[in-house]
Amino acid sequence: MTVHAADPSAYRHRDVIPVRRALISVSDKRGLLDLAGALADAGVEIVSTGSTAATIRDAGIEVVDVATVTGFPESLGGRVKTLHPSVHAGLLADLRLESHEQQLAELGIAPFELVVVNLYPFVETVASGAEPATVVENIDIGGPAMVRAAAKNHPNVAIVVEPSAYADVIDAVRTGGTSLSLRQRLAADAFAHTAAYDSAVAAYFASTVVADAAAAPTIADDIQPAATFSPELTVTASLAATLRYGENAHQAAALYALSDGHGIAQATQVHGKEMSYNNYVDADAAVRAAYDFDEPAVAVIKHANPCGIAVGAPDASDPIASAHIRAHACDPVSAFGGVIAANRPVTLGMAESIRDIFTEVVVAPAFDQEALEILSAKKNIRLLTLPADFAPASRELKQISGGYLVQDADRFDGFDPATWSLVAGEPATDTVLADLAFAWKACRAVKSNAILLAAQGASVGVGMGQVNRVDSCHLAVQRAGDRAAGSVAASDAYFPFADGLQVLLDAGIRTIVQPGGSIRDAEVIAAANAAGATMYFTGERHFFH
Missing domain, CATH: 3.40.50.1380 (Methylglyoxal synthase-like domain)
Incomplete structure (x- = not known):
């Protein structure tokens, strides 16, 4: 033309x-x-x-x-x-x-x-x-x-x-x-x-074109999930806030909110200092972790990794307060200056458990009035309520030099431990299987390579972001201390060798869940059997970079 x-x-x-x-x-x-x-x-x-x-x-x-x-x-x-x-x-x-x-x-x-x-x-x-x-x-x-x-x-x-x-x-x-x-x-x-x-x-x-990928029993390079992607990507958002600075003080930063968004960018701040770039990153990671659970759950995040994740104790009169106490107990030292997310309104009991802990941000669907009064007495703590229509995104966008990567969000739709394969030891009891299910979900929120130890619906040790799985196993055991023995373990991806698993076994862990799919699965299974341990394969991994 x-x-x-x-x-x-x-x-x-x-x-x-x-x-x-x-x-x-x-x-x-x-x-x-x-x-x-x-x-x-x-x-x-x-x-x-x-x-x-x-x-x-x-x-x-x-x-x-x-x-x-x-x-x-x-x-x-x-x-x-x-x-x-x-x-x-x-x-x-x-x-x-x-x-x-x-x-x-x-x-x-x-x-x-x-x-x-x-x-x-x-x-x-x-x-x-x-x-x-x-x-x-x-x-x-x-x-x-x-x-x-x-x-x-x-x-x-x-x-x-x-x-x-x-x-x-x-x-x-x-x-x-x-x-x-x-x-x-x-x-x-x-x-x-x-x-x-x-x-x-x-x-x-694009979302109306739905194609279901066939379930696969093991991780393999030739798995091709069915998906439909538009030939053009348009991302439009409105300036929601100019931030004091970015990840570091010399970096300028701003928050842009999608007009049809339903997440942390649309949250309402009800108290405290203005949000920082890092606050938003950690708050988003905390919400992502807490909302993986249907039960009342709390995640405590520091530098985008969990210090602790827990669900409320079954007999707790205040489940969300119980969840916070148990999540904080995983690693109280790292929780100092952390970000807390709850998937239920913050109660008076939860506010009282947070009151004496230095916390940057608390984000939740709502705050009970008594809880708001207690936490608002802390001048600098940032309190955020999620939008009423909050929903995890179905797709994720990540910038790389010269372009963007787009993927389906890693979700637990149709989650059912009954589909796992028992590859070593005796079947876990219902109680232990419930802990394995919790550990498997919680492990997804940990940066890879990820190992998470759990007991009674709460994390007790987390090994994250290491360049080999053995180091992550050592870190999780070290952080758990005496709590490692008798806990269950989840690994976000397979054990390439038996050495990482052996670190867990030596710490007294006898129940493990992992994706499976390594060419050395046989030697890993043999190590579990030699220790009398129970091990399940899930058939899917949950890398998080």
Whole structure:
């Protein structure tokens, strides 16, 4: 396609442009009447569509229906309203050019100086669980076309996509018109808005293509999980906060939140100092760990690794308080200055157990009032509540130089220890098997190479982030001390040799769960049998880098 541009010398400079005619079509009616009233008071002609026009008219404000402008009725159930030259010529005419101005006059079309449009609530419709037909009807066509047209023509038109910008526009209208700098800023917001919208639509259609991978009994290089990935990746987020600094003090940093996100980026801070970059990283890791469990659970995180993870004791009167006490007991030294996440509201009992521990952040679905009062007495502790619709992401994105890696999130959907293979020793009792199941889930939150020791639904020793599995085994045993004997062990990936397993066996551990799949599985199994130990293979690993 050839784009014909005018001679640069033909353009006339335009900075402040008075607003004489505005086009308004909004799904989000917040602030609409304040805006329309201010425009009417300033003598601006308002052109509008459908329910927006009805709302403005019902408030006693004069409005022109878009059908009057186009000479064509809204049709096809509202699918066609503004897709007409009488609208888009008024949006796209570049009045810096005399030729455009003359052509508009010949066509009898008046230009717009202001466009206020926000789009059909597609993301909210998907989140509501609506049927596909309803979702599709909430894909806006005319709205994005108007937004992009006005944004492209920002030297002449101000485009507004968010009610939060109405105040700036009202001030501009009252003081003579919109400035070029304001129109440029609004155009940037508009293009980001439509990009996020299109990204959400693309993600929805990609997610509807579901392919189930066949379960495999062992880890193998030739396993190919079925998945569908879009040929284009668009990630659009809004600036939520400028942070004091990044991972280190010399690094600038900011938080951007996805418009359709439901995670730690959308959490509400109810107390404390502003969140830091590292706070967000650790809080996300803590939430990830705590929410692996259906039972009341707490994770204590330091530098993105667990100091301890636990579920509440079965007989506890306050399960979430019990979970915190047990998680903290795993490694109290490392928990100093840590981040705590709970998958249940923080109770008075849990707050009392946290009160005397130096803690950076506590994140939970809610805080009981008594708990909030106790923890708020600590000036600097950051208290965050997760959004009501919190849900772990289904896919994960990681930046590498020159691109991004995207993968399905590592989840425990359909988790069932009954599918594990007993490869050594006698079957575990139900109680011990429950501890193995806990250890296997908790181990996923530990950076690889990962070894986690557990007893009675609580971690007692963690070996993480080592470059060989033997060192991780030594570290887990060392941290557990006397608690190692009689505990159970989980390994996030197979033992390539029997030496790592032997470290656990020498510490008195007699029940182990691991993925299996090593070419030396036989010698590892032989070492377990020689020690009279029970060992299960899960058939899947849980690396975490």
